[in-house]
Amino acid sequence: LDSVIADESGAGVGDDKVDQAGLSTRFVPGESDERIFGFFRSTRLKDIIADFIPVVTVGIYSLWTLVTTRLVLALNATQIVFETAEGRASQLRWLGDTRLITFEGAHQPVGLIATAGLLIWSFA
Helix, strand or coil: CCCCCCCEEEEEEEEECCCCCCCEEEECCCCCCCCEECECCCCCHHHHHHHHHHHHHHHHHHHHHHHHHHHHHHHCEEEEEEEEEEEEEEEEEEECCCECCCCCCHHHHHHHHHHHHHHHHHHH
């Protein structure tokens, strides 16, 4: 005698059942249609990672403009011309703080991080 496992709707293993929308689905024992927090199929790490990929994708897409703008602002500079004893001279100064020369002194770590960030975030 073969026993048939049935769910609430009376469908046996491998039997098709019709949901409320009229769509036919196949009942598989051990699988649930319920999701945890509306995202995850189960508490297994594999399922959590697989189900979270769309959330990460939308999050990165939403932050793309903000992060790129901040990285460009960290590199935004202007040419400043000034008089010296030898004549006119010019320096490229950071617009975030015009006391700093671009990619020198205190701006060097900021400039390197922003350049690496732009290369990885925007061009990779």
